[in-house]
Amino acid sequence: MKNKLFEIIYNIALITFTVYIALNTFVLSEKYVVVENSGTNNNTSTEEKGEVSTSDDEYSDDNISIKLKTYTEYNTKIYVADVVVKDSSYLKTAFANNTFGKNVTAKTSTIADSVGAILAINGDYYGVQETGYVLKNGKIYRNAAKSNQEDLVIYEDGSFEIINESDVSLESLKAKGAYNILSFGPALIENSSISVSQNDEVAKSMRSNPRTAIGIIDENHYVFVVSDGRTSESEGLSLYELATFMNKLGVSTAYNLDGGGSSSMYFNGKLINKPTTNGNRISERSVSDIVYIGY
């Protein structure tokens, strides 16, 4: 026993450290920046919106038109929101609890409600990463580049570009007019061509899973795509299947966002899809950010 005393004490310290690092990674939240003027704009005048028409699968006013359609392909339910806006300023992002931080999360529907979103999908879950560009609605929150990270840049004029964080600084992107950056990936379609392969063994998995993606068809014309998965009713998509599907929609640039249990679409005050983490229970996961259409 005396011989083992050092080991016993050391192992207790090892377990304690492991518990701490687990809490630090997954549980303990740290708030870095609280966003002022979060974009909540419930006071948007009726004049600005004009005549508003809504139904279960459509929304339109003078500036925004959204049509929701459900497809079944690859034994998977896929929800596509076809968005046309008068101005790209209606395409925005938002943080959970209006706070940039670590382990600061909320459900997509909760975040969407808080900012008055008409349509929302989960974002890039920046909160689980220690590096990777974070640029939201024109403001830089994190400029630490992640090696070989493929990002989607959304410029002020609403155009999309796929960049690699190893090749370009966040400051130079901002100087070029970058307004939002999503840092998850990979890029699915570039210049109207599929850019993932069936054998793509990226860490994001080529297996069938719930997916979230965003794409641009042409100027101010976007698609938000969410697929269910991990259930008998809806198998899920591989990255290649997702890219193939979006290619058929006529998307010129498409980008994969956080999937799995995070995949969620909110429209006209309701959760549209059936999010699940393990396929046993339908339940919305809390995420760190969303992409949305709203005022």
Add this chain to the structure above:
Amino acid sequence: MILSILDINEIKKETKGYLIFSIFILIFGIIYEIFSHGIYTPYMYLAFLIPFIFGVIIKIILIKVNIKIPVISDNLYNSFINTLTIGLIFNGVLIIYGTTNKLIIIYFVTSILLLSLSLLFLFTRNIFEK
């Protein structure tokens, strides 16, 4: 005192213990990967090799060649095995979850330190005893 020699029966017990630990880590890694939704990492499914190689194979060799191992050297060596194994498993958990944590480096730096100290005590014990 610090360099008192470990009894060979103690080493045999440790070897059996690490065999069980290796099997546990192997099963844990397999089960974790089954539920990983298609994300596979060698940090998870090969982690069992650390206790198996360093805790079983090498200890069997040490028993066969009848090397005199100071207790402190053995303590440090076992701590190295445990630290490296836990570090690899936890890194696998992070990769499968899709996240990172800077603090993970502490496992690997500590492992190297523990192994170095273990070897230092093993090879210099004769000098201290003189």
